[in-house]
Amino acid sequence: MTFKRIVSGLVIAGVVGGGAFLWLTQPQRLPADVWTAVNAPDLANGERMYHAGGCASCHAAPGAPDDQKNVLAGGLALKSDFGTFHAPNISPDETAGIGQWTLAEFGDAMKQGTGRDGEHLYPSFPYASYAHMTVQDIADLYGYLKTLPASANVAPGHDLPFPFNVRLVLGGWKWLYLDDGPRVELASADDSVKRGQYLVEGPGHCGECHTPRDILGGLKTDQWLAGGPNPEGEGRVPDITPREGGFGSWSAGDIASYLETGFTPDFDSVGGSMVAVQKNMAALSKEDRDAIAAYLKAIPAR
Amino acid sequence: MKFRTLAAAAMIAAFGAGVVVAADEPQVVRQEMMKKVGGAMGALAGIAKGEKPFDADVVKASLTTMDEVAKAFPDQFPPGSETGAETEAGPKIWEDAAGFKAESDKFAASIEAVLASPPADQAAVGPALGSLGASCKSCHEVYRVKK
Numbered sequence: 046m047t048f049k050r051i052v053s054g055l056v057i058a059g060v061v062g063g064g065a066f067l068w069l070t071q072p073q074r075l076p077a078d079v080w081t082a083v084n085a086p087d088l089a090n091g092e093r094m095y096h097a098g099g100c101a102s103c104h105a106a107p108g109a110p111d112d113q114k115n116v117l118a119g120g121l122a123l124k125s126d127f128g129t130f131h132a133p134n135i136s137p138d139e140t141a142g143i144g145q146w147t148l149a150e151f152g153d154a155m156k157q158g159t160g161r162d163g164e165h166l167y168p169s170f171p172y173a174s175y176a177h178m179t180v181q182d183i184a185d186l187y188g189y190l191k192t193l194p195a196s197a198n199v200a201p202g203h204d205l206p207f208p209f210n211v212r213l214v215l216g217g218w219k220w221l222y223l224d225d226g227p228r229v230e231l232a233s234a235d236d237s238v239k240r241g242q243y244l245v246e247g248p249g250h251c252g253e254c255h256t257p258r259d260i261l262g263g264l265k266t267d268q269w270l271a272g273g274p275n276p277e278g279e280g281r282v283p284d285i286t287p288r289e290g291g292f293g294s295w296s297a298g299d300i301a302s303y304l305e306t307g308f309t310p311d312f313d314s315v316g317g318s319m320v321a322v323q324k325n326m327a328a329l330s331k332e333d334r335d336a337i338a339a340y341l342k343a344i345p346a347r
Numbered sequence: 348m349k350f351r352t353l354a355a356a357a358m359i360a361a362f363g364a365g366v367v368v369a370a371d372e373p374q375v376v377r378q379e380m381m382k383k384v385g386g387a388m389g390a391l392a393g394i395a396k397g398e399k400p401f402d403a404d405v406v407k408a409s410l411t412t413m414d415e416v417a418k419a420f421p422d423q424f425p426p427g428s429e430t431g432a433e434t435e436a437g438p439k440i441w442e443d444a445a446g447f448k449a450e451s452d453k454f455a456a457s458i459e460a461v462l463a464s465p466p467a468d469q470a471a472v473g474p475a476l477g478s479l480g481a482s483c484k485s486c487h488e489v490y491r492v493k494k
Contacts, residue, residue, distance in 0.1 A: 280494050308480070312385035312392065314483030315484055316492075317491070317493060
């Protein structure tokens with residue numbers, strides 16, 4: 046009797062608690078006036094954000110040659126511990142792509158991980174980093190994406206086992222990990238370091254690969270940019286904090302030169318998934334690459 | 348006394364032999380080859396950046412070194428050398444042997460194209476470096492895995 050009562054008590058608590066949790070973690074949208082307050086898009090800056098953000102690395106068709114990388118047709122398979130994701134079509138096509146999305150809908154995807162139908166998006170889309178971007182940079186990027194070629198390709202759905210195929214569970218993940226505050230506190234950072242912080246922590250999403258993750262797939266922010274096993278499979282992603290006897294031996298000039306040319310100080314060449322990132326970095330301005338280098342010299346060694 | 352000296356000599360010889368055997372391992376051979384390529388690229392980059400004076404002999408020698416490596420490199424991946432000696436060779440080298448050979452051939456072809464009309468002054472070294480560097484990246488992107 047008492048046992049039954051305890052169990053039903055627990056069930057009720059569970060339902061009420063779970064309901065409260067789901068309410069607490071429901072997909073969020075930013076107030077509409079955030080997006081109406083922006084200036085007309087600066088397309089050159091939008092293109093810069095497009096390179097810094099590496100959208101083509103995931104959203105171009107798999108194996109697309111360099112001259113087709115701007116067709117964001119989707120379809121690339123992204124393997125993870127939680128199953129296989131397929132990057133969607135984000136070209137300006139009206140039905141297969143995001144041609145009909147408003148700036149507010151696009152912005153909520155980038156900053157809140159909320160999809161057009163108000164669903165949670167998977168963090169394999171690195172919005173936990175893009176959330177750090179300014180509203181104006183997102184508006185400029187939105188304007189630039191509209192200038193790219195449309196593709197009618199319909200990308201396959203994700204291939205995820207239960208419970209990861211239930212988008213509702215992502216609310217808890219976001220509640221734990223979606224945070225647009227700085228990843229590291231840098232006392233007395235000059236303008237260049239601050240710009241570097243913005244580019245690395247925001248659009249560049251460097252931490253998504255270079256920071257180790259916990260078992261729920263959240264970034265271990267106390268190990269910011271400390272490197273770890275490659276979540277996509279083979280090998281390791283290197284530590285890029287200024288650790289003595291390691292990456293600390295690279296000068297700011299060495300780092301900026303690597304981002305521009307792809308060569309390390311001892312003339313090893315960039316490889317793996319960093320090749321696409323480096324090609325994007327080469328498309329940024331020298332000031333931006335120098336800023337990233339200055340930030341990587343300023344963060345704590347791990 | 349005598350015996351101890353002999354024993355020491357024997358041990359040194361054995362140790363030396365051990366080192367020689369290790370240096371023959373394909374993993375080590377191919378890493379040394381790539382280090383040479385890195386060194387050659389460094390020499391060219393020094394000229395391109397104006398840190399070193401232009402020297403046609405240095406340019407020629409660097410390109411020749413790379414050419415030799417590019418031709419012999421794909422033979423340094425026999426079965427059994429997938430792991431060990433801190434190799435950073437990626438599994439795709441064995442999964443897609445034809446693709447890897449094609450990548451090596453492309454590298455050799457790009458070097459020979461430069462060798463056919465080597466850069467004649469400092470200004471010409473930079474563009475040559477760019478065309479060679481593209482092969483390093485495209486092979487390392489797929490067939491080399493940082494550990």
